[in-house]
Each structure stands twice: as structure tokens, then as C-alpha cells.
Amino acid sequence: MTAQFNSQPSTPYSQLLKEYWGYDNFRGIQEDIINSIGEGKDTLGLMPTGGGKSITFQVPALAKEGLCIVITPLISLMKDQVQNLKKRGIKALAIYSGMSRQEIIVTLENCIFGNYKFLYISPERLDTEIFRTKLRKMNVSMITVDESHCISQWGYDFRPAYLKIAEIRDLLPGVPVLALTATATPEVVKDIQARLCFRQENVFRMSFERKNLAYIVRKTENKTGELLHILRRMPGSAIIYVRNRRRTKEITELLINEEITADFYHAGLDDATKDIRQHRWQTGESRVMVATNAFGMGIDKPDVRIVIHLDLPDSPEAYFQEAGRAGRDGNKAYAVILYAKSDKVTLHKRIPDTFPEKDYIKQVYEHLQYYYQMAMGDGLGCVREFNLEDFCRKFKYFPVPADSALKILTQAGYLEYTDEQDNASRLYFTVRRDELYKLRELGEDMDKLIQIVLRSYTGVFTDYTFINENSLAVRSGLTRQRVYDLLIRLSKMRVIDYIPHKKTPYIIYTRERVDRQHLQISRSIYEERKERYEARIQAMVDYVTTETVCRSRMLLRYFGEKNEHNCGICDVCLSHRAETPELSSQQIKEEIKELLRKQPLTPADIASQIEADKEIISQCIRELLEDEDLKAENGIISLKA
Incomplete structure (x- = not known):
């Protein structure tokens, strides 16, 4: 089914589209998907990046009574979409890491009593007792599963937390599911529907062909020189993808030295820095964003003219999503890979890094017990902060394979290794309330801050309470830095115990510690996933080394789309045209x-x-x-x- 514009707005859905978004017509398969989920059918929509996925659940949810639950792993997308919906006068909320328990309870209560239309939530939150308790009281109209390929072990980005969605469906009998993804091979399409317990198969496919996007592979041993050459020749907004965080900073410094405005972005930055850099890039103040794959999902900037990969992605799925962020306005754009001979070796080296030997994985598991001094049979339900760098230093591991080993142990069900979680600041008064009032000469600002804290939060004398320094700054009229400095001072005076906001990964034990020899890592968790990973890497190598097949056709064929014509604008097509003498x-x-x-x-x-x-x-x-x-x-x- 190919993208096309539908005619006259006549349905209630069309009226909602016009009223809230100002569009006269739906695009491509949007209306087909909306009609399907509107009729209560479980529905899977395959739409490439920029295809307008959000419209397919936001419009039918507005037409239905009740709340639409949107499950997505992307915090940036949650915040962005909630903000956009609020601007349109639509009531929406989100729950994500970093929120206090009280904030989560208030949000869930609002979903029950506040006549809200959308709740965005990460898949990890589905398994909490508080969410499941409150969910039973909600009037849920539909469930939307974004990035639904993450539920499939056949997919390139499997996340175990997605498997909990089927359990949520049991709590909401009769509520239809809309699954959405921009990248799925035919086997993943079947698996998504099976794992989400579709009542019957029901798939809508939009053509993945991007006629305005020229796919280019440029072979070069001087990538930075070629990068500068391309950016100088081609105007407009750009994204440069690199493999690791260190490289984002290096390339950004190179560009700035060459008088090209640029920022860098990766998962290790704090939220405030990410927001500032994203805003600078989106407004055009900064021309280039140099980023890891943490950047791009859910970010709506239609006028990106070029996406450049300095390092090869490890799957066509990842490449297709990242490249697809160029030219979403329909105007000519370019997706360029800079390829050196050494890249092939580097890419194959990722296989043992991503799937280290089973004995190595078992050793990492054993050393984790020493790290936490966990006795045999203990552990079930234990939550521990985890510092990968410290762990690797103590037991002489390289970080990348150790990180992979922990992820495989997560897949195998022995523990849950979370990515960096935003933990809100906490404080608790170590003096009694009556002692607090006896304190003298704290100063006007300190007195004011203490009063604001006492008025804003309850239970601060009995337990740690989550606080928000920005909120305290607004209420007190002090700067955020001043609030932070005063809290540190109070902590040094032993009036409070203050734990500032930080990003921390966690290890959560999902079962008791077992002996190393009893550790079971099944074929489906290890060998089969490794084979599929190797196949994806080989497909990526084939893509960059082939010089005879249209690049667009290669990508479309990988996703099961049969395309009989060449794109005419990729480097392969252009080289063939150059070899054919022009007719007079x-x-x-x-x-x-x-x-x-x-x-x-x-x-x-x-x-x-x-x-x-x-x-x-x-x-x-x-x-x-x-x-x-x-x-x-x-x-x-x-x-x-």
C-alpha cells in the first residue's frame, strides 16, 4: 500500500484532524489504521520515520470515551508529545524515571478522575504494583505500543519489559491494541502480533520507499576530510551519527574549529543539557548535531537535509530509522555513509563484544555476587545501584563485553540491568522540628528555603522525600544554584541529609543467587539471537560493499517490500547513469x-x-x-x- 492523500474530510475522524491539527486530509495509510482500531480491532501499523504515526492513535483516542495508554521507551518523545497535546488543549500525562512515588500516584489518580485522554508510560513501569492497582480503576479505551519491534526476540532491539504488555491486556479484556513501528522484517511482523496476543492478524503497511531521499555510500580513508567537504558543499541542517560518546565531542570540536556550528548529544548528558542542545539545533541556532543513536527518536524536525554516518550501524533496521530522519518535509535530502575498509573488521568485532562466550557471562554473574557480597540463595527482589566502571576496574573487565553479559543475564531472567535512571533529589531532616526552630543565624535565604521546603513537602522528618530544586527556586525566588548551595550547606551543618539528583544504573535481582554451574542460558537467548545479529551485520556489510544494486531497492527488499524500479538518485544509480552515454x-x-x-x-x-x-x-x-x-x-x- 503506497502513500497517497485521501479526499474530502467527511468522517468524525477527519473533523478531529481538522479541529486539532489543522489538516484537511489524512496521509497514506493513516485513515485505514484509524478506522481499524476505531472498530476495536487489534492493529499493527508499519510506517516509516516521518510517516505520521502519532496521528494514528491520537485521533481515534479523541473519538473514543476514556483514556489511551501509550507505551513507549522514549522519554524525549513522551515529553514532546505531551507538551504538543497540551498546546492543542488535549489533556495528557506521562510517567517516566525520575518521578517521585508521590508524583506517580498523583498522575495515576488524575488518570482515574481527571478526564485525561492520554497517559504515556515506559514499559518498565507496567510491572509495578502501584500501576496495576490504579489501572483497574481507569476507563481505558485503547492501548498503543510504540516501537513495537522491541517486543520481538527476532528484532534488533528486543527489550524484555515489553513482554509485560500481554499481562496488561489480561487486566483490560476487550480493549484493543494498536502496535506501531517504523522497522520490521516479515518474521518480526508475525512475532509482534503473536506476543501482543492479537485476536487475528491485521497489518497495514505503508511503503518504506522514500523517493526524495538519496542513499549514498562514499568510500574514503579520510572520513573527517570528506565530512567537512560534504558539509561545506551542502547547506542545511544535519545529523552526524557516531558509535560512542567520546567521538561525539571530538567531531563537534573539529566542526566548531572549522566554523561550522555544532553540538553533541548522547545518553550520558543530563536532561537540561539535552533539552538546551536539542532546542538550539531545532531552531537552527546550531546547524549540526553530532550524536550517538540516543538522538533522534520522536524528534520532529522536518527540514534535515543530510544524515551522515561516520561509523557503520550494526543493522539495516537501525540505519533505516536513523537515515530516515532526513528529508521528512518531502524535499530532496541525503543519507550518507562514509565507509573505510577497516569498518568491516570493526563491525565484525562487535559480535564477540555483544555476545561474549557463555563462560565469560557466568563469570561476570559470579563476580557480581562478590561485588555485592551476596550469599547463595539471597538476592530475590534486591535493588542495588551499579557502577559499571567501578565493577570493571575491580574485576579487570572491558566495559563493552561486561555490559553485554549483564544484558544477556537480564534476557535469561536472573536479574534486571537497567540503563541509567534519573533519580530525583532527596532530603530528610536529621534534627527534630522543635530543634530546627531553635537554630539561630541561618540567614534570610536559608530561613526562607527551609520554610518553603516544610510547606511544599510532607514527611521530611521521618523519611527521605523527593524534592525538585527548580520548583523550590521558583517558589522562593532564589536561583537554582543558590538553592543547591544552601542545601549542601545545611547538609554539612547536619541539619538535613541531602542526596542530589544523579543518573544511576541499577541491578535488580529477579531471582535468588544461584551457583555458577546451575546458570542456564538457553539457545533462544544466546545462540539464536547471536545468529540473527550476525545476519544483520552481514546485511549491513553487503549494503555498503555492493556497487551494482540500487541502495533503495536493497533496503526495501530487506524489509520484505518488493520494488521493481531503481530510485535513480542513489550513488549506484548515478554511477550507472554516468556509464550510459547520453542520447542526443x-x-x-x-x-x-x-x-x-x-x-x-x-x-x-x-x-x-x-x-x-x-x-x-x-x-x-x-x-x-x-x-x-x-x-x-x-x-x-x-x-x-
Whole structure:
């Protein structure tokens, strides 16, 4: 099914689209998906990046009574979409890491009593007792699962937390599910529907072809020189993807030294820094964003003219999503990979890093017990802060394979290794309330801050309470830095115990510690996933090394889409065109006449049978008609008798 614009707005869905978004028509398969989920059918929508996925659940949810739960792993997308919905006068909320328990309870209560239309939530939150308790009281109209390929072990980005969605469905019998993804192979499409317990298979596919996007592989041993050459030649907003955090900073410094405005972005930055840099780039204040794959999902900037990969992604799925962030406005854009011979070796090296030997994984598990001094049989339900760098230093591991080992142990069900979680600041008063009032000479600012804390939060004398320094700054009229400095001072005076906001990964034991020899890592968790990973890497190598097949066709074929025509704008197509000598106008005219001697044809039929620029062919047809060598009737061209 290919993208096209539908006609007259007539349905209630069309009216909602016009009222809230200002659009007259749906695009592509949007309306088909909306009608399907609106009729209560479990639905899977395959739409490439920029295809307008959010409209497919936001419009039908507005048409239904009740709340739409949107499950997504992308905090940036949650915040962005909640903000956009609020601007349109639509009530929406989100729950994500970093919120205090009280904030979560208030949000869930609002979903029950506040007539809200959307709740965005990460898959990890689905398994909490508080969420499941409150969920039973909510009037849920539909469930939307974004990035739904994450539920499939056949997919490139499997996340165990997604498997909990099927359990949520049990709590909400009869509530339909809309699954959405921009990248899925045919086997992943089947697996998504099975794991989400679809009542029957129901898939809508939008063509993944991007006619305005030119895929280019540039072979070079001087990547930075080539990068600068491209950016100087081509104006407009750009994203540069690199493999690790260190490289984001290095490349940004290089660009700034060359007077190209740039910022860098990766998962290790705090939220405030990410927001500032994203805003600078989106407004055009900064031309280039140099980033790891943490950047891009859910970010709506339609006028990106070029996406450049300095390092090879490890799957066509990841590449297709990242490249697809260029040219979402429909204008000509470029997706460029800079490829050196050493990249192939580097890419294959990721296999043992991502799937270290089973004995190595078991050793990491054992050393984790020593790290936490965990006795045999203990552990179930224990939550521990985890510092990968410290762990690797103590037990002499390299971070990348150790990180992979912990992720495989997560897949195998022995523990849950979370990514960096935002932990809100906490404080608790170590003095009694009556002692607090006896304190003298704390100063005007300190007194004011203490009063604001006591008025804003309860239970601060009995336990740690989550606080928000920004909120305290606004209420007190002090700067955020001043609030922080005062809290540190109070902590040093032993009036409070203050734990500032930080990002911390966690290890959560999902079962008791077992002996190393009893550790089971099944074939489906290890060997089968490793084989699929190797196949994805090989597909990526084939993509960059092939010089005879249209790049767009290669990508489309990988996703199960049969495309019989070349794109005409990738580097392979352009090189073939350069090898074919251009026909003169006179030669083209003779070929047109030769074709028409056999039978009358439409202009499109003529153009499809002559190897030449379509505009030149059209011009030749016009000239032949003007010279009265040809005649045209009802769109059919024939030779004049």
C-alpha cells in the first residue's frame, strides 16, 4: 500500500484532524489504521520515520470515551508529545524515571478522575504494583505500543519489559491494541502480533520507499576530510551519527574549529543539557548535531537535509530509522555513509563484544555476587545501584563485553540491568522540628528555603522525600544554584541529609543467587539471537560493499517490500547513469518514432522504454507534436499518417 492523500474530510475522524491539527486530509495509510482500531480491532501499523504515526492513535483516542495508554521507551518523545497535546488543549500525562512515588500516584489518580485522554508510560513501569492497582480503576479505551519491534526476540532491539504488555491486556479484556513501528522484517511482523496476543492478524503497511531521499555510500580513508567537504558543499541542517560518546565531542570540536556550528548529544548528558542542545539545533541556532543513536527518536524536525554516518550501524533496521530522519518535509535530502575498509573488521568485532562466550557471562554473574557480597540463595527482589566502571576496574573487565553479559543475564531472567535512571533529589531532616526552630543565624535565604521546603513537602522528618530544586527556586525566588548551595550547606551543618539528583544504573535481582554451574542460558537467548545479529551485520556489510544494486531497492527488499524500479538518485544509480552515454535529442526523437511505428502509446509508456532523462523525453514529444510528426488523442500518442 503506497502513500497517497485521501479526499474530502467527511468522517468524525477527519473533523478531529481538522479541529486539532489543522489538516484537511489524512496521509497514506493513516485513515485505514484509524478506522481499524476505531472498530476495536487489534492493529499493527508499519510506517516509516516521518510517516505520521502519532496521528494514528491520537485521533481515534479523541473519538473514543476514556483514556489511551501509550507505551513507549522514549522519554524525549513522551515529553514532546505531551507538551504538543497540551498546546492543542488535549489533556495528557506521562510517567517516566525520575518521578517521585508521590508524583506517580498523583498522575495515576488524575488518570482515574481527571478526564485525561492520554497517559504515556515506559514499559518498565507496567510491572509495578502501584500501576496495576490504579489501572483497574481507569476507563481505558485503547492501548498503543510504540516501537513495537522491541517486543520481538527476532528484532534488533528486543527489550524484555515489553513482554509485560500481554499481562496488561489480561487486566483490560476487550480493549484493543494498536502496535506501531517504523522497522520490521516479515518474521518480526508475525512475532509482534503473536506476543501482543492479537485476536487475528491485521497489518497495514505503508511503503518504506522514500523517493526524495538519496542513499549514498562514499568510500574514503579520510572520513573527517570528506565530512567537512560534504558539509561545506551542502547547506542545511544535519545529523552526524557516531558509535560512542567520546567521538561525539571530538567531531563537534573539529566542526566548531572549522566554523561550522555544532553540538553533541548522547545518553550520558543530563536532561537540561539535552533539552538546551536539542532546542538550539531545532531552531537552527546550531546547524549540526553530532550524536550517538540516543538522538533522534520522536524528534520532529522536518527540514534535515543530510544524515551522515561516520561509523557503520550494526543493522539495516537501525540505519533505516536513523537515515530516515532526513528529508521528512518531502524535499530532496541525503543519507550518507562514509565507509573505510577497516569498518568491516570493526563491525565484525562487535559480535564477540555483544555476545561474549557463555563462560565469560557466568563469570561476570559470579563476580557480581562478590561485588555485592551476596550469599547463595539471597538476592530475590534486591535493588542495588551499579557502577559499571567501578565493577570493571575491580574485576579487570572491558566495559563493552561486561555490559553485554549483564544484558544477556537480564534476557535469561536472573536479574534486571537497567540503563541509567534519573533519580530525583532527596532530603530528610536529621534534627527534630522543635530543634530546627531553635537554630539561630541561618540567614534570610536559608530561613526562607527551609520554610518553603516544610510547606511544599510532607514527611521530611521521618523519611527521605523527593524534592525538585527548580520548583523550590521558583517558589522562593532564589536561583537554582543558590538553592543547591544552601542545601549542601545545611547538609554539612547536619541539619538535613541531602542526596542530589544523579543518573544511576541499577541491578535488580529477579531471582535468588544461584551457583555458577546451575546458570542456564538457553539457545533462544544466546545462540539464536547471536545468529540473527550476525545476519544483520552481514546485511549491513553487503549494503555498503555492493556497487551494482540500487541502495533503495536493497533496503526495501530487506524489509520484505518488493520494488521493481531503481530510485535513480542513489550513488549506484548515478554511477550507472554516468556509464550510459547520453542520447542526443535527435536520437531520442528517432527512438520515439520507432516505438510508435509498432503501436500508439501514452507519454509514460514511451518514457519507460527509453534510457534517458524523463524531462528531455517529454520535451522531445512536445517538439514532435509541434512539428506535426505526432498527434495526441485522449492522452494517447501516435504517428501522424
